[in-house]
Amino acid sequence: MTLVTARTGDPVVKAHNLVKLYGEHRAVDGIDFDIQPGETFAMLGPNGAGKSSTMKMISTVSPVTSGELRVLGLDPAADGRRIRARLGVVPQEDILDMALTVRENITVYARYFGLSRTEARHRADELLQFVQLADRADDQVRPLSGGMKRRLSIARSMVNNPELILLDEPTTGLDPQARHLLWERLYQLKRQGVTLLLTTHYMDEAEQLADRLVIMDRGRIVTEGTPRSLIETKCSRDVVELRFGEPALGTDDPDDGAARAETAAAHLRLRSERLPDRVLVYADDGDRALAGLAEHDVSAASTLIRRATLEDVFLTLTGRTLVE
Amino acid sequence: MLPSTASRPATAHTGQTKVPGLFVGMLRVFEHNLISYRRMWLTLASGVFEPLMYLLGMGYGMGSIIGDLSFRGDVVTYAAFIGPGLMASSAMNGTLFDTTYNFFFKLRESRQYDGMLVTPLTIGGLVGGELSWAVARGAIYSAFFVLTLIGLDLAEPLHALSAWPATLLTGWAFGAVGATLTSYARAWTDFDIMELIVQPMFLASTAFFPLTVFPEWAQSIVWATPLFHAVDLTRALALGTAGWSDLVHVAYLVVMGLVFGVLARRRLSRLLLE
Amino acid sequence: MSSSLTASSITAGGLARILEHLYVRTPAKYRSVLVSGVVSPAFFLGLLGLGLGSLVDERQNGATTLGTDGYLEFIGPGLLAISAVLWAFGQSLWPTAGEINWDRTYVLTAATPVSTAEIAVAHVAWIAIRFTAAAVLFTMVLAVAGAVASWWAVFAPLAAGATALVLASIICGFTVRQENEDTFPMLLRLGAIPMFLFSGAFFPLSGVPAAVGWLARVTPGWHGVELCRELAQGSVDSHSFVHVVYFVVVGALGMVYAVTGFQQALSEA
Numbered sequence: 040m041t042l043v044t045a046r047t048g049d050p051v052v053k054a055h056n057l058v059k060l061y062g063e064h065r066a067v068d069g070i071d072f073d074i075q076p077g078e079t080f081a082m083l084g085p086n087g088a089g090k091s092s093t094m095k096m097i098s099t100v101s102p103v104t105s106g107e108l109r110v111l112g113l114d115p116a117a118d119g120r121r122i123r124a125r126l127g128v129v130p131q132e133d134i135l136d137m138a139l140t141v142r143e144n145i146t147v148y149a150r151y152f153g154l155s156r157t158e159a160r161h162r163a164d165e166l167l168q169f170v171q172l173a174d175r176a177d178d179q180v181r182p183l184s185g186g187m188k189r190r191l192s193i194a195r196s197m198v199n200n201p202e203l204i205l206l207d208e209p210t211t212g213l214d215p216q217a218r219h220l221l222w223e224r225l226y227q228l229k230r231q232g233v234t235l236l237l238t239t240h241y242m243d244e245a246e247q248l249a250d251r252l253v254i255m256d257r258g259r260i261v262t263e264g265t266p267r268s269l270i271e272t273k274c275s276r277d278v279v280e281l282r283f284g285e286p287a288l289g290t291d292d293p294d295d296g297a298a299r300a301e302t303a304a305a306h307l308r309l310r311s312e313r314l315p316d317r318v319l320v321y322a323d324d325g326d327r328a329l330a331g332l333a334e335h336d337v338s339a340a341s342t343l344i345r346r347a348t349l350e351d352v353f354l355t356l357t358g359r360t361l362v363e
Numbered sequence: 364m365l366p367s368t369a370s371r372p373a374t375a376h377t378g379q380t381k382v383p384g385l386f387v388g389m390l391r392v393f394e395h396n397l398i399s400y401r402r403m404w405l406t407l408a409s410g411v412f413e414p415l416m417y418l419l420g421m422g423y424g425m426g427s428i429i430g431d432l433s434f435r436g437d438v439v440t441y442a443a444f445i446g447p448g449l450m451a452s453s454a455m456n457g458t459l460f461d462t463t464y465n466f467f468f469k470l471r472e473s474r475q476y477d478g479m480l481v482t483p484l485t486i487g488g489l490v491g492g493e494l495s496w497a498v499a500r501g502a503i504y505s506a507f508f509v510l511t512l513i514g515l516d517l518a519e520p521l522h523a524l525s526a527w528p529a530t531l532l533t534g535w536a537f538g539a540v541g542a543t544l545t546s547y548a549r550a551w552t553d554f555d556i557m558e559l560i561v562q563p564m565f566l567a568s569t570a571f572f573p574l575t576v577f578p579e580w581a582q583s584i585v586w587a588t589p590l591f592h593a594v595d596l597t598r599a600l601a602l603g604t605a606g607w608s609d610l611v612h613v614a615y616l617v618v619m620g621l622v623f624g625v626l627a628r629r630r631l632s633r634l635l636l637e
Numbered sequence: 638m639s640s641s642l643t644a645s646s647i648t649a650g651g652l653a654r655i656l657e658h659l660y661v662r663t664p665a666k667y668r669s670v671l672v673s674g675v676v677s678p679a680f681f682l683g684l685l686g687l688g689l690g691s692l693v694d695e696r697q698n699g700a701t702t703l704g705t706d707g708y709l710e711f712i713g714p715g716l717l718a719i720s721a722v723l724w725a726f727g728q729s730l731w732p733t734a735g736e737i738n739w740d741r742t743y744v745l746t747a748a749t750p751v752s753t754a755e756i757a758v759a760h761v762a763w764i765a766i767r768f769t770a771a772a773v774l775f776t777m778v779l780a781v782a783g784a785v786a787s788w789w790a791v792f793a794p795l796a797a798g799a800t801a802l803v804l805a806s807i808i809c810g811f812t813v814r815q816e817n818e819d820t821f822p823m824l825l826r827l828g829a830i831p832m833f834l835f836s837g838a839f840f841p842l843s844g845v846p847a848a849v850g851w852l853a854r855v856t857p858g859w860h861g862v863e864l865c866r867e868l869a870q871g872s873v874d875s876h877s878f879v880h881v882v883y884f885v886v887v888g889a890l891g892m893v894y895a896v897t898g899f900q901q902a903l904s905e906a
């Protein structure tokens with residue numbers, strides 16, 4: 040596995056054999072990773088993989104069950120307060136204060152970080168500009184749209200100029216425009232040297248943003264690397280997607296067709312994966328693979344040749360799709 | 364526009380950031396509440412009417428069919444008897460409401476505490492801050508009560524003033540109990556059970572009638588309840604008949620506040636930091 | 638348009654469906670009926686009827702101010718009506734706002750073939766139905782305690798239920814017109830507390846300034862207390878009929894206020 044050589048310097052987050060138990064349930068089951076200063080690090084994985092649980096341990100609001108965790112070189116159990124002072128947290132579900140205005144949601148939190156009232160106000164205006172909410176500064180929070188609330192959460196997490204920001208599914212529920220705005224903002228932060236840790240269910244988001252990522256499943260890290268290296272080493276360059284129509288349409292029975300495609304792929308020494316609605320065939324040269332399949336009498340209702348994505352990597356590794 | 368890099372505190376990356384301590388944390392929580400309630404000043408102000416209505420209704424209305432009563436040998440009008448009793452019970456009700464229903468809402472519904480705890484704020488600061496806010500709000504209402512007692516000539520001004528700290532103590536002690544109970548509540552309907560305890564305690568607390576109305580055996584039960592101590596202490600101060608023996612009341616409430624304060628902190632850190 | 642017609646039509650079938658939904662989703666309903674119907678009245682009667690009562694009876698010593706034999710007979714039916722007042726305030730503010738703003742159940746319900754008017758009526762009725770169930774138990778407790786002197790008392794639960802219904806319709810109409818919950822404590826202070834104190838449940842209104850007394854006579858609380866007491870005492874006369882007329886007229890107005898409020902709130906939600 041081609042692990043990216045991490046840049047030197049003390050890691051911002053360092054986890055070794057990290058475990059989180061909720062009662063008997065192993066939410067996080069012995070994971071190792073480190074995040075270097077200035078890096079954007081992503082955690083991927085299906086629902087319940089343990090991403091948020093890991094985030095909560097890093098933000099020191101959930102005690103570590105066992106294993107080692109250092110955040111900003113400090114121990115979360117002993118130095119929680121010192122760590123939180125230098126951290127920004129965007130929780131998976133927005134926690135906003137409905138009794139306050141948009142601006143007050145930032146200024147009041149700024150005070151918890153020890154900013155003076157004038158500093159807090161100044162900072163709030165700056166951040167509201169940053170997430171394009173300046174015109175809603177004096178509005179109540181309740182009537183904001185979902186995406187606006189998300190942006191406010193993100194603005195609030197930056198109030199203390201954090202060195203490390205934890206973003207738990209930051210773009211879930213955002214429209215494409217707001218998503219691109221956010222990506223662009225995260226780039227800006229990254230350029231300023233801020234370390235980012237994010238979880239996401241969107242492959243394009245991970246490919247766009249992450250320097251490095253881990254894929255988690257059932258509390259464990261399944262694999263780790265740069266987006267590109269993972270695709271190259273864990274998967275093929277191309278993927279052929281074959282769809283088989285309904286029997287009523289006069290084509291092959293879908294089950295027969297899919298079975299035939301799988302056998303054909305095996306003959307061609309290509310790996311394949313059968314999904315409820317299609318068959319994927321992994322190949323370094325998609326065109327040649329498709330031609331080979333046709334020679335084996337595979338006639339699908341529709342075919343598509345595309346580049347492999349992280350989704351395919353995950354499927355290859357776990358036999359399951361990433362988004363459920 | 365970009366948040367200026369220049370405004371990033373130079374210290375941030377060296378780990379020297381000044382971290383607010385426990386007391387500062389409490390102050391911040393207090394300030395947070397103050398800002399939330401700024402738009403609700405009318406609600407706060409309408410608290411003026413409460414003592415007035417209770418005293419007019421219970422004091423004079425009930426007074427018209429009861430007449431005078433004696434307290435520790437002094438004969439006083441029913442309104443003068445009931446005034447300090449109502450003042451103590453309203454101190455209890457006010458903070459109890461804040462630390463149960465309001466607390467529960469922020470704990471479970473809006474999950475606001477989860478948001479506050481990803482800042483340098485600690486559980487101690489959170490509980491202390493919420494409790495002191497509840498007590499402060501109660502203090503305003505008690506002050507209205509003191510003024511009403513003086514205005515209606517139901518107590519000597521200095522005596523009425525001396526009863527004010529007793530209501531703060533009452534508010535704090537019951538607030539700590541409320542916060543602890545809240546940590547055990549799973550749903551709104553669980554507060555029914557609290558009401559079941561609070562209501563009879565309120566009625567029996569001697570706020571409305573003297574302890575001597577009860578048969579012997581019931582008197583000792585009433586004596587064991589915290590509201591009795593709050594009412595008796597407040598009344599003794601307001602009517603100017605307080606003595607050293609009233610320190611028992613103070614001790615009862617102080618111990619209750621401390622024990623439940625510690626318990627609340629422990630329970631809530633288990634709930635919020637899971 | 639036909640939609641405005643459907644939005645305000647009320648059918649028994651529609652009401653039944655919403656009530657069935659409310660029945661399923663109300664938590665701890667039997668417990669709360671039991672608490673309001675038995676446990677709480679037992680404490681109130683024991684501590685106020687007997688405790689405070691011993692004091693009042695000793696002072697009154699046969700005087701006719703109360704119009705009843707003793708304080709227990711005076712306060713008993715009064716407490717029944719007063720708990721209707723407290724119940725109506727308790728259920729019509731935060732829990733009602735919760736249904737609309739937080740749970741948003743009614744937003745979903747309104748998307749089914751039932752009408753908004755039916756939602757409003759069923760919501761208010763559900764508050765009154767639960768209280769009436771508690772009131773039946775409450776009246777039995779009164780009878781056992783000896784605070785009831787006539788068979789007319791079997792209608793007391795209905796009188797108390799009507800008090801709850803009329804008040805709940807007005808308060809729910811208010812609640813659904815509010816943008817947030819900030820005004821609720823004020824309504825408790827300026828509505829619930831005075832009605833609790835000055836409805837004549839605890840003392841006859843002759844004890845307070847005449848103006849306060851006349852103001853009290855406009856409220857559902859006072860009519861409820863008087864009617865319940867007349868029923869429990871068996872002193873039913875033309876006065877009692879006035880109370881009934883009051884409940885019908887004010888109840889109808891309250892229901893219109895609630896229905897229009899729900900229609901407004903659910904069309905915006």
Ligand SMILES: Nc1ncnc2c1ncn2[C@@H]1O[C@H](COP(=O)(O)OP(=O)(O)OP(=O)(O)O)[C@@H](O)[C@H]1O
Pocket residue numbers: 061064065066084085086087088089090091092093131637
């Ligand atoms: N407070 C808690 N108490 C008990 N179990 C919990 C708690 N929080 C999380 N879990 C369990 O731990 C496991 C991991 O949950 P976690 O929230 O970390 O998943 P996730 O990777 O963030 O999933 P998602 O993509 O759905 O957000 C799940 O099985 C979840 O039910």
Ligand SMILES: [Mg+2]
Pocket residue numbers: 090091092131207
């Ligand atoms: Mg999660």
